[in-house]
Amino acid sequence: MTPAPAELPSWIRRMVGSGYLLPVLFCAALLEAIIIPIPLELMLIPLLLLEPRRRWLLASVALAGCLCGALLGYWFGNWLFDSLGQWLLEVLDATDAYDRFVQTLANEGFMAIVVVGVTPVPFQVAMLAAGAADYPLTSFMLAATLARGIRYFGLAVLVQLFGEQAMTLFRRHARPLGLTLLAMALLGYGLNWWLTG
Template structure:
């Protein structure tokens, strides 16, 4: 992997490749971008904020494509895609959650291990506000990528091990915080 990262680092097209990898991860690739992004951030600490921004931009581009698929061609492509993800139950449950909680539902999927594709397609199918979808995606995925940048700045090469060991706990913690905010919003 180190040789591949070194080639990526020297490439004139590294940022374009990172953008497309992030976009593909958001749409179809079930392999977490963090596996590449964290070591790349360690090598390129002087450009760490740029790398986080490019990853976020690629993810949002992918999210917009997923939203469009949900809105325009879900009946012909979306059902098949959800079946390939094995996320049929999650998709149906999320459609209802999206109608009930909107912004916070998209935000929660953006920071938890639930496939983000579920949120993109459901938002498109239900006609959820594109602006609110983009805002929730920017906030949740921005937290993810800029959070990784902070992790790398603080811990260097150990950031990868920390991420692998604690990403689930972090996602659950953010989910709990978001649920607390949503609950407070309804009951206050």
């Protein structure tokens, strides 16, 4: 059973009333994009429940924080991959995912970044690979905006439609939904290759 707003963690309720909600959410999104392996959604959904009038603003702030983190991750990949980038991949246990994504990035580019941004694959992999491979920054940021916009604004829509049941729905269906989106993207790649090949 999803907690009612009154039963949500006290620190979330205190944050909503503190006046620091937007800066804290921005920083949390930035840190989640760079290194923290805890999904931002676990914080964002309760906030969306508690602040229905600012739902779209909260999603926008989360997106802005994530994009700043994505820019930093791209920079790490571009300039510091041999030292800090390799270390970050080891900390996240994402070295194999990185190697696979580099090949996908070389073949698929933009859509590969979008798919990683929407699915449960760590987004740090896409940031580091895009930077290390000198993938065009404008295209990378556009793909990151599209992917994370779908994710955060999609959560806002989910909360608007289902209210307190959104947390249960998210926990139950996040992985299958991500894998379904991944399968659809791969199907699209295959169809595109078949039609243009």
